[in-house]
Amino acid sequence: MDTTLCRRPPAPYRRNRPEEARMRVESQATSVSWIPSEAVKGYTRPMFDAGISHYDDPPPGRVDDLEALRRADRFRFANVLRAWAEFGDDGRVIAHGAEGGGVMGSTTVRLGPLGLTLAAISLPDLRTETVGDGFVTVTQSAGGRTSFPMPRATGGIPRWRSPLVWTTISITLRADGTSDVTLSGASPFPRHWVYDAAGQLILKAGVTDFKAWAAQRATPWGAEDSPVVVTAAETALERELSRLIMRGTRKPAIRELKQGAALVRQGEPGESLFLLLDGVVTVDVDGRELGQVGPGAVLGERALLENGRRTATLTALTPIRVAEAAADTIDRAALEHLAQGHRREEFA
Known part of the structure; x- marks a missing residue:
């Protein structure tokens, strides 16, 4: 050794x-x-x-x-x-x-x-x-x-x-x-x-x-x-936001979804942010898969920054575990920085 x-x-x-x-x-x-x-x-x-x-x-x-x-x-x-x-x-x-x-x-x-x-x-x-x-x-x-x-x-x-x-x-x-x-x-x-x-x-x-x-x-x-x-691997910013979500003064709600379940659907209202703790999620826009994301990804910032509606459907490719946090857990500047690193259509 x-x-x-x-x-x-x-x-x-x-x-x-x-x-x-x-x-x-x-x-x-x-x-x-x-x-x-x-x-x-x-x-x-x-x-x-x-x-x-x-x-x-x-x-x-x-x-x-x-x-x-x-x-x-x-x-x-x-x-x-x-x-x-x-x-x-x-x-x-x-x-x-x-x-x-x-x-x-x-x-x-x-x-x-x-x-x-x-x-x-x-x-x-x-x-x-x-x-x-x-x-x-x-x-x-x-x-x-x-x-x-x-x-x-x-x-x-x-x-x-x-x-x-x-x-x-x-x-x-x-x-x-x-x-x-x-x-x-x-x-x-x-x-x-x-x-x-x-x-x-x-x-x-x-x-x-x-x-x-x-x-x-x-x-x-x-x-x-x-x-x-x-x-x-996720970005350095996502790792920092993960720490803020899990170690903040307000604890996030932990959710578990089965394989095939939708975390969010395109077009529905959205007022929370998600941290993917475990598993893999597919990202679909208008029925077309754009990619997959894994543990550590922070999702859902688009709805919080724009019109309050999800811009993509996120589906559990495997069983997943997510932390759901309130919109004000992360300041707007950090969310805007995160959105710049994501493709426009992705991450709801």
Whole structure:
């Protein structure tokens, strides 16, 4: 396990070596996994409500020092992958390699004034490398198990070990100097965010499913990985507005909608703002889908700024959880700034 990977690496770069006609391409991806507010369900939730265990504050939009976040107990585990490849003038792969691995956090349990921090247990990293015509793809699964036991039943059999948590991330390096990062698999719980080589948040797992996680069956260390719904990261402004909505003096109403239910419909009156806490929403205007948004998106500002009617229909592509806040929770200037970053027809 490599935990000395906390400082932000240099951006991907090329290094020409004329005598060998080589070009080097490098990149890095880091997933950070954390437990968002209100995400725990069922018989385990009272532990969080009573303060015995805790939810996590969202990680920052940029991670420069992963070790500092780990020491501050800001995440449950991380998966770090660094990859490089050297290509010849004809695009063939001359050499390639990868390093990194899982970085497990800890679980702090509190009983009154007493606190106990338990180290998580990591599993062996799983890594594969695929070499093709002009590209190299490196895929890595990393994760483990919290040391705090969680009573659960799978297949009618009582179990006392907590389920596994993991992410599977991939980096593809190409002979033209480009690269990209994907999140191809993950445990259904907790929340997973992915950062690029510059430390910027770029991807999110769109859904957390505590019930599916507790009944865990598929893992990368077994027969198969678990699929994941991936969405793009929201803007820095939306992350700040999310904090104001959830931490303000007036608590928002938390709503849950089933898959296929409409959050708002185009043309209907609208006097509230929404923060998507979990799940994926489709955006439709005049019956045409314009896109999809995931956790962290702030929705509904158009109706508040303009004629008081929704300009789009927002439908739950998956089961969703939203926080509904009063119109005056966010000042008008911030809403106008948010609207400038959204396409005119979107977000109701």
